[in-house]
Amino acid sequence: MNAADPIIRIEDVTKYFGSFKALDRVNLEVAAGEKVVVLGPSGSGKSTLLRTINQLETINSGSIYIDGRDIASPEEDINQVRMELGMVFQSFNLFRHKSVLENLTLAPIKLKKMARDRAEELGLSLLDKVGLRDRAHHYPIQLSGGQQQRVAIARALAMEPKIMLFDEPTSALDPEMINEVLEVMVTLAREGMTMVVVTHEMGFAREVADQVVFMDEGAIVEMAPPEVFFENPEHPRSQAFLQQIL
Amino acid sequence: MSDQDVKKIEVGDGAAIPSPDDKGLVSAWWIALIGTLILVIALPLVQPDPYLKILKFIPDGILITFQVTIMSILLAIVIGLLTGLGRISENRLINLAASLYVEVVRGIPLLVQLFYIYFALGRLVRVPDIVAAVVAMAVCYGAYMGEVIRAGIKSIDFGQTEASLSLGFNRRQTMAYVILPQAWRTILPPVGNEFIALLKDTSLVSILAVSDILRRGREFAAESFNYFETYTMIALIYLLITLILSKLISIMEHRLSHYERR
Numbered sequence A: 001m002n003a004a005d006p007i008i009r010i011e012d013v014t015k016y017f018g019s020f021k022a023l024d025r026v027n028l029e030v031a032a033g034e035k036v037v038v039l040g041p042s043g044s045g046k047s048t049l050l051r052t053i054n055q056l057e058t059i060n061s062g063s064i065y066i067d068g069r070d071i072a073s074p075e076e077d078i079n080q081v082r083m084e085l086g087m088v089f090q091s092f093n094l095f096r097h098k099s100v101l102e103n104l105t106l107a108p109i110k111l112k113k114m115a116r117d118r119a120e121e122l123g124l125s126l127l128d129k130v131g132l133r134d135r136a137h138h139y140p141i142q143l144s145g146g147q148q149q150r151v152a153i154a155r156a157l158a159m160e161p162k163i164m165l166f167d168e169p170t171s172a173l174d175p176e177m178i179n180e181v182l183e184v185m186v187t188l189a190r191e192g193m194t195m196v197v198v199t200h201e202m203g204f205a206r207e208v209a210d211q212v213v214f215m216d217e218g219a220i221v222e223m224a225p226p227e228v229f230f231e232n233p234e235h236p237r238s239q240a241f242l243q244q245i246l
Numbered sequence B: 001m002s003d004q005d006v007k008k009i010e011v012g013d014g015a016a017i018p019s020p021d022d023k024g025l026v027s028a029w030w031i032a033l034i035g036t037l038i039l040v041i042a043l044p045l046v047q048p049d050p051y052l053k054i055l056k057f058i059p060d061g062i063l064i065t066f067q068v069t070i071m072s073i074l075l076a077i078v079i080g081l082l083t084g085l086g087r088i089s090e091n092r093l094i095n096l097a098a099s100l101y102v103e104v105v106r107g108i109p110l111l112v113q114l115f116y117i118y119f120a121l122g123r124l125v126r127v128p129d130i131v132a133a134v135v136a137m138a139v140c141y142g143a144y145m146g147e148v149i150r151a152g153i154k155s156i157d158f159g160q161t162e163a164s165l166s167l168g169f170n171r172r173q174t175m176a177y178v179i180l181p182q183a184w185r186t187i188l189p190p191v192g193n194e195f196i197a198l199l200k201d202t203s204l205v206s207i208l209a210v211s212d213i214l215r216r217g218r219e220f221a222a223e224s225f226n227y228f229e230t231y232t233m234i235a236l237i238y239l240l241i242t243l244i245l246s247k248l249i250s251i252m253e254h255r256l257s258h259y260e261r262r
């Protein structure tokens, strides 16, 4: 594989739910270290696209390459691929029966056979990073939404993924908690993480995105750097969308 | 916040476990317990022949009843786990097999199943009566347990599964590390119910030459012709056991929900 090759390559991907076409011949390339923000109206296929990248949704046609590996092919061990793809959900999905620290150490210990001490050390340093070291022994239920989401980010990072996928990470949060999560994401972006982020936070998109992808009805309608997309959107759909939200 | 409470599973028959909030059931429990205790103690004192004799004759049976109950419930849990997992399996064949088992078992009266398995098993292998009885009870209760376990697994938000898969766990690991450890809190209370129901149903194995409480009683009655007194005592003993068990399970359930909210 060439260094300039994209770390994510989505080629002509189509996805049906029954007879409903949720993704319509989508093409997208993401280079290592690049940050892509996906925008679009509700139901346009943003989550579906994100979830095909780690195969939480299977695809009907086309291909997806992660690091040059064709992940939809039956020969690939999808679990191996997923270890390199961190995912953060709108609803946090922390393991409710595990403490904060255990949420972070479970996968490294079980999947990477990391020694417990080492995993806890890593976990605590990640909790430091998201500002929650003092909550290591709390349970998810005892945390605010913003705190839970920061733990969820740390949990994904504990597997030391190459790529982080975010599906509306702040949409379930009270407004006053949105920033603490966005700050963590900005830090992560600065450190050079490859990120694909579905969000409605336009400030974040402007500040962090290298490329903004605009989706409508299962297709990518427009793709441009944020300066261009927000100032001079080309497509009428993008224009209408931006007018509505700004 | 998305902390949905643990969903309760409704399972049909079985002893009613008094909830700490249900004042009616709780006070009924006390009245029943004290009444039963008074009768169990007073009857043998007032009328040693036959009540004291009966009371001395039956304990061996109590032991057997407990043995059969505990062995059956353990085996039923194993069968139930396999059935529950089978019922949610994406493999069509496994799924069909598990569902078929549940349908068949639910459609045949326990007593008929008991006879059937007992004699069918007897044709194939020579096993002690008590083993045949345990297998028969477990095969029957395993189907109900399977439904309880399936419901418990289904009660866990699918987001937990997705989070686990996204970390790189496969389905089996997800079940073992993420889903079942959460589901057991939902599963345990109805399993407690099933335990009491099973204990009562073990009285059926007395027909299969297993010397449980009821069979011991029948033996005593057949010799002494004290049918009324014997069955009175047997009923009281069963009642005492289930009253105490239901209380223990209710306490355990309460602890569990406490633990959930720590």
Ligand SMILES: Nc1ncnc2c1ncn2[C@@H]1O[C@H](COP(=O)(O)OP(=O)(O)OP(=O)(O)O)[C@@H](O)[C@H]1O
Pocket (backbone or CB within 6 Å): A017, A020, A022, A040, A041, A042, A043, A044, A045, A046, A047, A048, A049
């Ligand atoms: N599991 C599913 N089964 C059937 N239809 C689905 C399923 N998941 C998504 N869809 C449909 O696919 C379309 C795209 O859904 P998707 O969740 O990707 O949209 P989205 O852009 O993320 O929207 P939102 O902003 O509301 O999250 C929607 O019309 C949705 O109803």
Ligand SMILES: [Mg+2]
Pocket (backbone or CB within 6 Å): A046, A047, A048, A167, A168
């Ligand atoms: Mg979505």
